[in-house]
Amino acid sequence: MSKESTSPFDVAVIGAGPAGLAAAVAAAERGARVVVLDAATQPGGQFWRHRPESVEPDPEGHGHHGWKTYxxxxxxxxxxxxxxxxxxxxxxQVWMIEREDAGRFVLRLTPATGTTIEVPTVRADKxxxxxxxxxRQLPLPGWELPGVMAAGGIQAFIKANGTLPGKRFVVAGTGPFLLPVAANIAAAGGKVVAVCESSSLTNWLPHMGAASGVPGKALEGAEYAAIFAKHRIRYRTRTVVTKVVGDSSATAVQIAKVDASGAIIPGSERLLEDVDIVGFGWGFTPQIELAVSLGAETRIDADGSLVCVxxxxxxxxxxxLFLAGEVTGVGGAVLAVAxxxxxxxxxxxxxxxxxSTARQIQRHRRFASAMHQAHPVPEKWDELLTDDTLICRCEEVSHAxxxxxxxxxxxxxxxxxxxFTRTGMGWCQGKVCGYAxxxxxxxxxxxxxxxHAxxxxxxxxxxxxxxxxxxxxxxxSREPHNL
Amino acid sequence: MSNPPQRITVNLNATPVQAEAGQSVGAVLMGQGIKAWRTTRNEGKPRGLFCGIGACYDCLITIDGEPNQRACMVQASDSMNIEGDFSA
Known part of the structure; x- marks a missing residue:
């Protein structure tokens, strides 16, 4: 970095996904000196994650939405x-934020990979x-087996590597996000044995007003319906995976029908065999730790996630301190950019x-709220748990x-x-088990x-x-090297 | 525009393995049919990729002598030494 950059920045932006890119561009185009910190090696975030530009310099954005925006x-x-x-x-990655004289933010940085950090500290006024x-994950028997992944993790794998982590997939949980994950798997040549959605799609009926405010989402829905038909993907609603079966890795899943509360309908269990990757997604958990550490007020959003006001x-x-994207409530990339x-x-x-922008944000917030209400975490999700089901994967703390x-x-x-139990005390610090x-x-x-507490x-x-x-x-000793 | 994939060689516990440039360490391992590369501290259970985006730390592995690197986050490079319990 040049000598001029040793003074504090006007604006620091954490994240280079849809929200971070838009925030950085908006601030820079207004003359602010901006620094952007991101864990990945290239911009795009999870939503626009793509193959390394070192091997694919001009990605065409296959399988991406909003690629032109990107x-x-x-x-x-x-x-x-x-x-x-x-x-x-x-x-x-930012590991801690402090405030110094005049309220300036001091961001302490660590490398996402490797062990050396060129710039250990940055300062910014905003x-x-x-x-x-x-x-977001919910524990269930067998979820610690290799071959079980986050639904978004499967998608990230495909987007970043251009390959598949396995051959035969089951994608399960709730929410519209399960659809693009399955579509990406099929497009990459994988077999999607089933998509298990715990909710009933009739849950959307009371929310059609909010949905009609964002017509683009209906188009995306039609697109997925066509992809599912083409690849003969079974979309099973009111269905959950009750356990993942396998010895050293996942080999099968047991599924069952559930009622509106998430209680298993007796006798509906069946085994889906020959499955090597199982992807789970129960919505998303926003990463609000840094904002919370600065004292930002929080609220529980419609999906039950803790988000910042x-x-x-x-x-x-x-x-x-300004916030954009999932940290203010999970709502997808269009809302995040706005x-x-x-x-x-x-x-x-x-x-x-x-x-016009304020109205666009309101429309997308209403849609997101409808989506969350149509795809809740089942009230009785924990009925699947056995005494020895792991709740905390890191510290291996059981349900009992x-x-x-x-x-x-x-x-x-x-x-x-x-x-009492060490839940959330391991490497992930409760990111995975915190909700459960x-x-x-x-x-x-x-x-x-x-x-909330x-x-x-x-x-x-x-x-x-x-x-x-x-x-x-x-x-x-880092101080002399400050930016 | 996709160029023909460049090949690299990585060492899995000193065994050379061909891989495609630009893949994560986790993808290289999964491509070899290796789904787990460490065991848990208490119960000795196998672990590999889980969250896939750097949040869960399940996929920790030793890379070029540096322990506890996230296999999902690190891009594999030529001559990289990757050490894990591949029979996990």
Missing amino acids: LDLRSRFDAAISTGVLHYLPNT LVSCAGGYD ADEKQSSTVPG EGYVAGASAANGEQPKT QVTEARDVLGATDARTMKS VSCLSAKGTTDENAQ SLTSVAKRPVATPLTLGEISTLD
Whole structure:
């Protein structure tokens, strides 16, 4: 980086997915000096993840939605880099944010891969978090077997590598996202044995008004219907995977029909054999740890996720901190881009969003809310759990240990559960089991705020990503190398 | 525009294996039919790719002598030494 870049930036953007790209471009085009930090090695986020540009320099965007939007954002992003107003730091994760004099943000950085970090600290007057999210998971018997993946993980694998992680797939959980995952598998030459959707599609009927506000989604739906017909993919609604079967890796799944509460309909169980990859997705968990660590106010969204509160300028409740994309509520890439533009402009010069943009955001928020209500996590999802089902994969904490801690020791929130059983204390820091542990801990509590408090305790991670002790101990010696 | 894939050679526990340039370490392993490359600390259970995007840390592996690297995040490169418990 050049000498001029040693002073603090006007705006730091976390994430280079749909929201982050839009925020960065909006801020840079308004004259702000911008730094973008992203864990991946090239822009696009999970939604526009693509093969390494070193091997495929001009990706055509097959299997992607909104690729033209990506190309437009990317060319503006690259233009801002070439004029020197935007600094892009790939392969970089933010592990802690502090505030110093005058409220300036100090971001401590660690490499996503490898062990060396060129720029260990950046400072910025405004911060836009567009950290995105990851697949939300619910434990079930056999989910720890190799061959079981997150639905989004399968899609990321295909998009990034151009190959498949296996041959015969079952995709299960809930929500429209299961459809593109199955379509991507089929397009790459994999066999999708079944897509199991726990909800009934009639759940959409009360929400047709909200759905009609976003007609593009209906077109996407028609597109998937055609792909499913072409590849003869069975779309089984009101169906869940009750267990994954296998010895050293997944070889089959047992599925069953469920009622509206998610309770298994007796006698409906059947085995799908010869399955080597099982993908689960129960919606998404937004990555809000950094915003929460700065004190941003949270709320429970329609999907039960803990998200951060943002106003019409995408401003959080923390002065100087703006938010866009899934961190404000899971709503997909179009909404993320719209919010990103608003957040970037607000951060750069306090600009108010245009009425048309504000309306677009509202329409997509309504659609997202309808989607979440049509595809809830089944109320009785935990009926599948056996005593020895792992809840926390990292620390290998069983369902029996969790229920005992709750019922005997009074661990009725995720934080107390963590101290009694070590749930969420491993490498992932509760990212994978946090939602399930919150549900299981708070089960039976009548306090309406119990789940909010429980999820908040999961999201409170002063250190947002695993570090070596060396990295922490060298904090002070990093100062002379600051950007 | 796709160019013909460039081939690279990586070493899986010192055994050379051909792979396509631009793939993640996890993809190279899965391409070899290896689904697990470490065992858990308490119960010794096999683990490989799970979240696929760097959140879960299930796919940790030793790369060029550096332990605890995420196989889903690291791009394989020529002559890379990848060490794991491939019989996990």
